Structure formats: C-alpha cells, structure tokens
Amino acid sequence: MLLLGLSLISAGCMQSGSGVTVLTPETTTVSQAQYTSNETLVAFVESAIAYVKENGKEAALAEFNDPNGSFVRGELYIYAYDFNGTTLAHPVNPEKVGVNRLNETEGGVGIFLRQMNDAVRNGDGFGRIAYINPTRDRMLESKLAYGVQVDDDWWLGSGIYTGPLDLPAAALADYPEMIGIWRADSGAVYFLNDTIEKMSAGENTWVVTAQDDRVISGFKTFSLPDGTVENQTFVGIFNPDRETISFIDRPGGWATGSLADQDTLFIAWTNPGDDTATMAGALTLHRDNTV
Numbered sequence: 001m002l003l004l005g006l007s008l009i010s011a012g013c014m015q016s017g018s019g020v021t022v023l024t025p026e027t028t029t030v031s032q033a034q035y036t037s038n039e040t041l042v043a044f045v046e047s048a049i050a051y052v053k054e055n056g057k058e059a060a061l062a063e064f065n066d067p068n069g070s071f072v073r074g075e076l077y078i079y080a081y082d083f084n085g086t087t088l089a090h091p092v093n094p095e096k097v098g099v100n101r102l103n104e105t106e107g108g109v110g111i112f113l114r115q116m117n118d119a120v121r122n123g124d125g126f127g128r129i130a131y132i133n134p135t136r137d138r139m140l141e142s143k144l145a146y147g148v149q150v151d152d153d154w155w156l157g158s159g160i161y162t163g164p165l166d167l168p169a170a171a172l173a174d175y176p177e178m179i180g181i182w183r184a185d186s187g188a189v190y191f192l193n194d195t196i197e198k199m200s201a202g203e204n205t206w207v208v209t210a211q212d213d214r215v216i217s218g219f220k221t222f223s224l225p226d227g228t229v230e231n232q233t234f235v236g237i238f239n240p241d242r243e244t245i246s247f248i249d250r251p252g253g254w255a256t257g258s259l260a261d262q263d264t265l266f267i268a269w270t271n272p273g274d275d276t277a278t279m280a281g282a283l284t285l286h287r288d289n290t291v
Helices: 038-055 055-067 105-122
Strands: 079-084 086-087 126-133 139-149 154-164 180-192 194-201 206-214 215-225 229-238 245-250 256-262 265-271 277-285
Touching: 038 055, 038 154, 055 079, 105 126, 105 139, 105 154, 105 215, 105 229, 126 154, 126 215, 206 277, 229 277, 245 265
Parallel strands: none
Antiparallel strands: 079 086, 079 154, 126 139, 139 154, 180 194, 180 206, 180 277, 206 215, 215 229, 229 245, 245 256, 256 265, 265 277
16 A cells, blocks of 8 residues: 555555665564564465465455455455556455556555566565554554565555654654655746746655654655656755755755744755756645644
C-alpha cells in the first residue's frame, strides 16, 4: 500500500538503510515477540497461492476481499493486483478494489507496484517500503512485502511490519527529527529563458524514511505541468546551523530547505533543465501529523 519505496503500502508492502526502495529478501531483526517472522509471511502467501489453485480466481478473490475471511490474520492479509496496477483484492482498503494505483503518489504506492511487478516476475518476490501501520496508532513503519505471480495477468502478496522508523532520541539530539510525511500546500515553478514563466508547482509529497544524525533520506512524488507524476529519491544533509538542509535528488537536482518550525519546511530548488529553459521553484512543506 511505501512508500516509495515503494514510497510499502496499505497495498501491503519497503526501504534500505539509505532510504532508497530496494527489492531484496532480508532477515527481520526486530523482536519476534512483537513482529511477525519472514518465514510466517512467506508461508502465508504460499497458502494463498494454493487456495487459488484449488478454488479458482473468482472464489479466491472473494475470500481475500472478505475482512472476516480466512486470509485476514492480525497484521497479515492478502492483497492482489493485476500487472497494470489495478487492485483485485484488499480487505483493509476495500474502496481501492477496481482502482488502478500505478500512478498513486501517497505512500509511494505507485513506486511499490511497479517494483513489485518486476520482483514477482523475476521470482525474487521481496520488497520494502515505509508505510503507515494502522494497527499501531498509524505509526510510520518499515514494511517487508512478499509477492508471488499467479499467472500472466496478476499476482498476490502480503506484508509484515518490521518496526518503527523513529530513531532513538540520542541519535537525533543534535538535529531536528524529520522522519515522516511532508506535504506542500503551495508552490511555484519558474521557467527561465528570454522571459520568465511562472506555473503552479502542483502536488508535492516528500516522505523522509530514514535519518542518521544530520543525514536524512527518502522519496518525493510530484506532478509535472503535463499531469504526469514523477517519483524521485533524495538525500538531505543538515548544515551546521541545524535549520537548513542541502538536498540532492536522483536526477541530480539541488535544493535548499529551511525549517521555519518543527513542522514547516521551506524548499527552494534549481534544475539546469534543457536547451530551452532553466527551471527554479519554491514550495512550503508541512509535516502531516494526521498519519
């Protein structure tokens, strides 16, 4: 459902130590008294595959979508998608069934689905994302996903939360804590050539998934003027003043962030663009404290 990450998800759902979405199996290191094991996750998904083979697609999807069915067990539940990104089963978010989520930006869902498509097709099946855990006060946590291809048209999977993304207080003592979801309520893009053209920045969501002292990382999603959605990873480094942050993103663009307060971040960025124009922009991000 994360988190781009990938960016994983209510879709069921991923993130490396650098904050970049990865698709490799790994071992859960958190207390097994609190969190489900990787082995349990894999066995659960394999049992769902067996159920499809025994009962057929239609009956299996009906069972997977039943919130009181046999495939909802605590934090474990089965979700299913076709390879175009349309939700076929989701007992926790039934409103998403029938919805194509391939370009969904919130929580990195679109990134997750694209990468899980590849992961299940090549047989790896694993992914990791930052996603909201509805069973633990909607805390932003790391989630390990496992999926299996059913046939050429669709796949199913599940996910387990492996712990909160919050770092110990000592690690954040010198620098503001930034982990969380940040959304823009305003912003502008400027195209500079012989003239200056101003446009709305559109939708922007930045998700900080990891922090190591002065270094933060995560992913951002935003809309381009033509309506397409971009997903980019980023790294930010606090300056010695502990109020400004220097960012670089995956394509190599630079930005500067200034904290107005603990929940407000002003961003100014530049991009060389192409032969026709240089781009610059500004937006104000607010921490989403509702998740």
